[in-house]
Amino acid sequence: MYRSAGALGPSTSAPSLPARASVPSARQCARRASVCTRASASTAPGDIRSNAVLRARAEGTFRAEYVPFADIASGTVGKETYSLDDVVYRAMDGGLLDVKHDFEALAKYDAKYWKTLFDGRVGTARWPHGSGVWSKKEWVLPQISDDDIVSMFEGNSNLFWAERFGRQIGMSDLWVKQCGNSHTGSFKDLGMTVLVSQVNRLSKLRPESVQAVGCASTGDTSAALSAYCAAAGIPSIVFLPADKISLAQLVQPIANGALVLSIDTDFDGCMRLIQEVTAASPIYLANSMNSLRLEGQKTAAIEILQQFDWEVPDWLIIPGGNLGNVYAFYKGFKLARDLGLTDRLPRLVVAQARNANPLYRAYRDGWGTFAPVKAQTTFASAIQIGDPVSVHRAILALEACDGIVEEASEEELMDAAARADLTGMFNCPHTGVALAALLKLRERGVIAPSDRTVVVSTAHGLKFTQSKTAYHAAEIQGLSSRYANPPVTVREDLGSVMDAIRTKFAKL
Numbered sequence: 001m002y003r004s005a006g007a008l009g010p011s012t013s014a015p016s017l018p019a020r021a022s023v024p025s026a027r028q029c030a031r032r033a034s035v036c037t038r039a040s041a042s043t044a045p046g047d048i049r050s051n052a053v054l055r056a057r058a059e060g061t062f063r064a065e066y067v068p069f070a071d072i073a074s075g076t077v078g079k080e081t082y083s084l085d086d087v088v089y090r091a092m093d094g095g096l097l098d099v100k101h102d103f104e105a106l107a108k109y110d111a112k113y114w115k116t117l118f119d120g121r122v123g124t125a126r127w128p129h130g131s132g133v134w135s136k137k138e139w140v141l142p143q144i145s146d147d148d149i150v151s152m153f154e155g156n157s158n159l160f161w162a163e164r165f166g167r168q169i170g171m172s173d174l175w176v177k178q179c180g181n182s183h184t185g186s187f188k189d190l191g192m193t194v195l196v197s198q199v200n201r202l203s204k205l206r207p208e209s210v211q212a213v214g215c216a217s218t219g220d221t222s223a224a225l226s227a228y229c230a231a232a233g234i235p236s237i238v239f240l241p242a243d244k245i246s247l248a249q250l251v252q253p254i255a256n257g258a259l260v261l262s263i264d265t266d267f268d269g270c271m272r273l274i275q276e277v278t279a280a281s282p283i284y285l286a287n288s289m290n291s292l293r294l295e296g297q298k299t300a301a302i303e304i305l306q307q308f309d310w311e312v313p314d315w316l317i318i319p320g321g322n323l324g325n326v327y328a329f330y331k332g333f334k335l336a337r338d339l340g341l342t343d344r345l346p347r348l349v350v351a352q353a354r355n356a357n358p359l360y361r362a363y364r365d366g367w368g369t370f371a372p373v374k375a376q377t378t379f380a381s382a383i384q385i386g387d388p389v390s391v392h393r394a395i396l397a398l399e400a401c402d403g404i405v406e407e408a409s410e411e412e413l414m415d416a417a418a419r420a421d422l423t424g425m426f427n428c429p430h431t432g433v434a435l436a437a438l439l440k441l442r443e444r445g446v447i448a449p450s451d452r453t454v455v456v457s458t459a460h461g462l463k464f465t466q467s468k469t470a471y472h473a474a475e476i477q478g479l480s481s482r483y484a485n486p487p488v489t490v491r492e493d494l495g496s497v498m499d500a501i502r503t504k505f506a507k508l
């Protein structure tokens with residue numbers, strides 16, 4: 001679990017933390033960012049936060065910029081770079097961009113320094129470092145002023161020790177990273193705080209270039225975008241495939257005041273349209289094709305390392321759709337390794353629904369040529385994506401860590417979610433896909449009993465009550481609903497109630 005800064009100790013001298021009473025509230029700090037900075041910079045020498053401010057000023061701030069993803073993939077240092085203040089989503093060759101950090105500047109600080117700095121920020125109400133994303137600000141978006149940040153203190157999600165489920169499948173070290181325990185109920189908050197913060201900055205720097213923010217969505221991206229935009233007073237526009245997202249997801253952008261366009265197409269059609277619209281108007285693109293999003297999402301990887309006292313898990317299993325998140329996790333684990341905080345990468349597993357499995361097909365065929373598919377209906381509706389934008393990012397990540405791609409049928413994903421629910425979880429169908437992949441890899445002996453394994457739960461189960469209710473009512477055609485636990489209707493009399501109890505619990 002999290003270690004306090006004091007317990008770990010800095011590389012030089014022990015950090016002297018400011019007394020709690022002197023810590024300004026987030027709101028005060030947001031309003032008086034310069035005062036806060038001065039205040040912390042004037043605390044005792046040896047305070048690592050003060051030192052970070054002072055050293056960053058003395059040596060030039062940490063920096064990040066956009067470079068073509070192709071340069072990252074080929075390991076070349078090209079001349080094509082863009083400021084993060086540019087409104088640009090693709091490189092000149094049409095490929096995606098990536099956020100590249102000034103590694104030399106980060107590497108001036110040793111591993112112990114970074115661990116102590118990050119651990120010392122966990123769970124505080126200090127602006128903005130109390131956020132699980134902004135606690136790693138130097139690795140995320142170093143140049144943004146604290147005053148421009150739009151945050152809901154996202155991140156810091158719990159790791160669920162799946163003790164009972166693990167025992168059932170012969171595992172002793174199984175964990176579920178609950179990224180759905182978040183403001184809008186999915187991991188998208190981690191990326192959206194970064195993207196909307198940058199938009200907030202741009203809207204002050206060049207108001208004419210960004211007048212609204214838009215996305216295509218299967219439900220979770222739109223929920224996060226509309227919430228963060230509403231918090232910042234920025235207009236948002238969401239493109240949703242008509243009748244293909246859950247009711248709980250649909251109501252989120254409606255409630256947050258977004259312009260909600262329900263379009264008679266699938267997600268891939270919405271994604272094509274939003275790219276055209278954002279290319280032709282001052283509407284900023286908020287999908288994970290925009291690499292700013294991934295900078296926030298990568299902090300979940302660093303958070304997992306912190307939660308394990310900086311030990312690297314053996315496996316991380318993640319449901320994949322548009323495929324930005326697997327690359328984000330890879331970036332987080334890689335930066336921690338490259339800066340010496342850890343010594344290896346975990347093996348990543350992308351889990352796809354069989355009805356929307358283009359990456360699985362490419363993996364099965366030995367990474368020959370990638371071919372998009374027409375995604376079919378799946379209960380894992382948020383990953384019903386046939387032409388993932390980040391496919392090349394995902395392949396790079398998987399190849400770098402000896403990764404695996406698995407698939408799950410509708411029955412396998414619903415059964416896996418329901419079976420794990422019986423041990424105390426409440427899984428969304430996408431987490432069900434990841435759990436089904438885990439079961440397969442365990443059965444084949446690929447994942448060993450003692451391997452430390454993290455399943456990433458990407459959304460809250462409460463967003464998907466329709467399909468979960470239908471499962472327990474055994475109403476889904478073609479599914480046996482093996483783990484169904486339907487409610488029992490009884491008359492208002494003691495005998496009927498006791499009969500129902502004894503039918504379920506023989507000993508009573």
Ligand SMILES: Cc1ncc(COP(=O)(O)O)c(C=O)c1O
Nearest residue numbers: 220321322323324325382458459
């Ligand atoms: C709940 C949920 N799980 C998983 C994913 C897959 O993430 P990615 O598109 O980054 O692969 C998404 C979105 O696509 C999602 O909304």
Ligand SMILES: N[C@@H](CCOP(=O)(O)O)C(=O)O
Nearest residue numbers: 217218219220221287288322
């Ligand atoms: N599941 C996503 C699909 C879009 O993914 P993105 O990460 O590229 O925005 C959603 O919830 O919309």
